[in-house]
Amino acid sequence: MISLSDVPFRTPLATFGPMVFIGLLLVTAPWWLPAIGLYQYLGTEIAIWLIFALGFNLLFGYAGLHSFGHGAYLGIGAYAFGLWQQNVMVGLWSGLAAAILAAGIAGAIVGALISHRRGIYYALMTIAFGQVFWFSAMKLHSITGGEDGLLGIPRPALELGFASVDMRSNVALFYLAAVFLIVALVVLRRLVNSPFGRVLQAIRQNEMRARFAGYEVWHFKWAAFVISAMFAGLAGGLFSMAQQSAYPDVMSLHQSGLIVMMVLVGGGLVSFWGPIFGVLLYFVARDVLGGLTETWLLWYGLMFMGMVMLRPEGVAGMLHLLVRRVSGERSGAELAAEKVS
Amino acid sequence: MSLFEAHNIQKRFGSRVVLENISLSFEEGQVSGIMGPNGAGKTTCFHVLTGQHQPDRGEIVFDGRSITGLPPQRIATKGISRSFQIMNLFDDSVVIENVMLALPEFRERRRSFLAPVFGDAALVDAAMQVLEQVGLAAKAWEKATSLSYGDRRALEIGVALAARPRILFLDEPTSGLGSDAIRNLARLVKRMRQTVTIVMIEHDMRFLFELADRISVIHWGQVIAEGTPQELQANPWIRRSSLGELADA
Numbered sequence: 101m102i103s104l105s106d107v108p109f110r111t112p113l114a115t116f117g118p119m120v121f122i123g124l125l126l127v128t129a130p131w132w133l134p135a136i137g138l139y140q141y142l143g144t145e146i147a148i149w150l151i152f153a154l155g156f157n158l159l160f161g162y163a164g165l166h167s168f169g170h171g172a173y174l175g176i177g178a179y180a181f182g183l184w185q186q187n188v189m190v191g192l193w194s195g196l197a198a199a200i201l202a203a204g205i206a207g208a209i210v211g212a213l214i215s216h217r218r219g220i221y222y223a224l225m226t227i228a229f230g231q232v233f234w235f236s237a238m239k240l241h242s243i244t245g246g247e248d249g250l251l252g253i254p255r256p257a258l259e260l261g262f263a264s265v266d267m268r269s270n271v272a273l274f275y276l277a278a279v280f281l282i283v284a285l286v287v288l289r290r291l292v293n294s295p296f297g298r299v300l301q302a303i304r305q306n307e308m309r310a311r312f313a314g315y316e317v318w319h320f321k322w323a324a325f326v327i328s329a330m331f332a333g334l335a336g337g338l339f340s341m342a343q344q345s346a347y348p349d350v351m352s353l354h355q356s357g358l359i360v361m362m363v364l365v366g367g368g369l370v371s372f373w374g375p376i377f378g379v380l381l382y383f384v385a386r387d388v389l390g391g392l393t394e395t396w397l398l399w400y401g402l403m404f405m406g407m408v409m410l411r412p413e414g415v416a417g418m419l420h421l422l423v424r425r426v427s428g429e430r431s432g433a434e435l436a437a438e439k440v441s
Numbered sequence: 442m443s444l445f446e447a448h449n450i451q452k453r454f455g456s457r458v459v460l461e462n463i464s465l466s467f468e469e470g471q472v473s474g475i476m477g478p479n480g481a482g483k484t485t486c487f488h489v490l491t492g493q494h495q496p497d498r499g500e501i502v503f504d505g506r507s508i509t510g511l512p513p514q515r516i517a518t519k520g521i522s523r524s525f526q527i528m529n530l531f532d533d534s535v536v537i538e539n540v541m542l543a544l545p546e547f548r549e550r551r552r553s554f555l556a557p558v559f560g561d562a563a564l565v566d567a568a569m570q571v572l573e574q575v576g577l578a579a580k581a582w583e584k585a586t587s588l589s590y591g592d593r594r595a596l597e598i599g600v601a602l603a604a605r606p607r608i609l610f611l612d613e614p615t616s617g618l619g620s621d622a623i624r625n626l627a628r629l630v631k632r633m634r635q636t637v638t639i640v641m642i643e644h645d646m647r648f649l650f651e652l653a654d655r656i657s658v659i660h661w662g663q664v665i666a667e668g669t670p671q672e673l674q675a676n677p678w679i680r681r682s683s684l685g686e687l688a689d690a
Contacts, residue, residue: 105533107559107582293557295550298534302542305531312491312529313543313604314517315551 101413102370102420104161105301108293118373119285126278130271138387140270141342146383147277148338149362151284153375155331156359157368161375162292163324164304166223168356169230173203173329175237175351177336182250182346183243192256192267196337203333204326206233211325215318218307227353234351249347253340267341277338284331289372291327300324358382365407367414377415442505444469444638445490445521445608450499452482452489459485461662463499467608472630472639474653476646482662483642484526487612491523492516504607518548522606524597526613526642532586536577536596539585540568543603568603575599575629591622598626602633609633611641615648623648650674 108114129143152174159165180202184195214225237244244250258265258276267273291297300320303310311317340346349355363369366378382400389396411418443466452460459482467473477483488494490501492513501509508516522543531539541547541558544567550556558564572578575595580588585596594614601609614630615623623645630652633639643649649656650670658666658679666676673679 103533105531105538107535107538108557287555290555290557293559294555295547295553295558297554298538298558299542299551302531302534305533306529308493308513309525309529309531309600310542311513312493312517312523313600314514314545314548316514320551 102417104292104370104372105298105305119282119289122285122376123282126281129278130274140274142383142387144270144274144277144338144342146379147274147281148335148342149359149379149383150281150376151277151338152332152335153359153362153366153368153379154284154288155328155335157363157372157375158288158292158297158300158331159324159328160360160363161368161370162297162304163300163321165321165324166219166360167226167325167328168223168360169226169228169233169353170328170332170359171353171355172230172233172351173207173332174336174339174355175346175348176206176233177203177333178340178343178346178350179237179244179250179336180333181337181340182253185254185256186250190254190256192258192341195256195341196334199337199340200330200333203336204330207326207329207332208322211322211329215321215325227356230351230353230356234348234353237348237351244346244348247348249345249349250340251345253344253346255341255344273338273342277342280334280338284334288331292372296320296323361404364412365404365414367416367418370413371416371420374414374416377419381415443467444504445640446502447490448500448502450486450489450496450501452485452494452496459662460489460496463659463662463664465490465657465664467638467640468655469607469638470634471654472634472641472652474649474656475640475642475659476644476649476656477659481659483659484612486659487523487610487642491521491610517604520605520607521610522601522604522608523610524601524612524614526616528593528597530585530593530596530600532584534585535582536585536588537565537568537572537581539596540571540599540603541565543600544568544571545605571599571603574602574632576625591618594618594622594626595629598629602637606637608638608640611639611643613642613644615643615645627652 126147130140133140133143156170159167177199181195181199184198210229214222217225238247255267255273258267265272267276299310299315303315303317303320307317336350339350362378362382363375364378365381366376367374368378385396385400389399407414445467447463447465450460450463451458463486475483475486485494489496492511492515495510500507503519503521508519531542541564544564546567547564569578569581572581575598577592577595577599580592585593588596594617598611598614601611614626618626627648630639641649653670655667655669656673657664658673666673666679668676
């Protein structure tokens with residue numbers, strides 16, 4: 101059985117294989133997406149949700165901290181980007197920086213208030229704060245536009261110093277989101293295998309022992325919350341660019357539940373790559389199943405229930421089992437030989 | 442002055458007084474033993490000395506400075522380490538990582554966000570040295586959860602030792618071990634005592650009397666006798682109690 105805290109394989113194929121595969125998929129997406137009957141915007145949406153899901157899994161899977169109100173930070177990123185464009189200046193880099201910063205600050209405040217809690221109390225506090233942000237977005241009409249949200253958010257051009265790239269086309273926006281996704285993948289992959297990331301996983305496994313090893317546990321829990329909120333903020337900023345609007349719905353409990361469901365179904369509890377499968381499955385189900393029946397959510401929900409009961413390790417865990425069956429069982433010593441010291 | 446001293450420690454849980462009035466001192470370079478019947482308050486005493494529980498009264502002094510009331514993570518960084526009676530490992534992680542996480546140099550790098558842990562040869566080597574000491578080098582890359590009971594006990598000590606403490610508290614290290622494993626453990630304690638002060642709670646009297654320089658007997662939340670193993674074996678009060686039979690064993 102795999103787990104998040106396995107020693108990462110350091111053979112070049114294992115380290116770069118999935119990254120290269122994902123990179124190729126992303127680069128060629130504008131050609132193959134229409135070819136299989138899907139549309140370009142879906143690629144952008146998936147890339148954005150992948151950034152959100154991967155950042156969320158740092159908290160949910162790696163740190164074992166169950167946040168059920170994380171949609172709030174996606175929403176804060178979206179509003180911050182929109183408000184920046186409408187009230188400060190039109191600019192892509194500054195707008196995204198504002199989105200990341202705003203979500204990070206909100207995450208820092210909430211994280212400081214909840215990081216001393218554990219289990220059900222932690223989860224309930226995340227819901228409570230998520231609802232506070234959602235309710236504020238609904239009621240602060242003069243700032244957030246209330247239920248309608250912020251409309252007409254511009255898509256600023258990408259200024260690279262030597263060139264300026266127009267972001268009004270969905271293909272250009274997709275590539276921008278794809279680059280951020282690759283950066284998020286590389287940064288998070290390194291983060292979870294850094295001393296900080298490994299301590300976080302130790303805390304998930306045994307908080308008391310981590311304390312006796314000299315770690316100030318709540319600092320790590322707080323930092324994990326802030327970092328994951330910042331990734332949500334980045335995703336939110338890109339989302340408001342994509343939608344050219346920001347609205348309270350992305351902060352709702354429903355959306356927060358959705359990200360949990362995606363991460364669980366994909367296998368975020370056992371694999372770094374899990375959230376990727378979960379997000380893909382959800383969007384493919386929404387568009388393919390949704391094209392066949394209006395009741396697609398019912399079927400998706402049933403699949404989620406079946407997965408939790410029969411295969412709680414999710415898609416990633418199932419794939420791992422399949423690969424092991426195909427390639428044959430290997431002894432622990434053989435596996436250890438591949439691990440670098 | 443002793444390396445570690447506890448003065449008039451009292452600990453109660455609700456109306457139940459578990460530690461009535463405990464005073465202990467552990468000399469640098471010695472192996473000190475704590476014995477007593479079940480429920481005497483030995484493990485609670487360890488919990489209080491290492492920060493898991495706060496004492497209601499009394500003072501704990503390490504190396505001339507009060508550490509009374511400090512949380513375990515602060516106490517750990519001062520050079521005080523402990524193992525647990527009920528094993529407390531990072532089960533999902535491999536053996537070597539359990540040890541690495543406790544290394545002081547790993548703790549110093551805790552704010553390193555992007556450097557890969559397993560690519561750091563110095564960290565891996567340092568952890569390997571600890572594993573060699575406790576006899577687990579060959580199982581370094583196995584998951585902690587897959588180890589046998591005896592190996593898990595050894596890892597428990599390895600994790601405590603990895604912190605390179607000045608004083609090491611071992612809570613019933615022989616618990617559940619067979620005679621071969623106990624002999625190995627005795628050899629390990631003899632090696633460890635050359636570099637670290639050791640305090641251990643132990644039920645295996647033969648083990649304790651062979652290794653300890655001084656032993657304190659705790660009963661009813663108090664220290665009822667103290668001395669070298671020979672002094673205790675000669676103590677008439679101890680001889681009359683059930684502990685006397687154990688001491689003769």
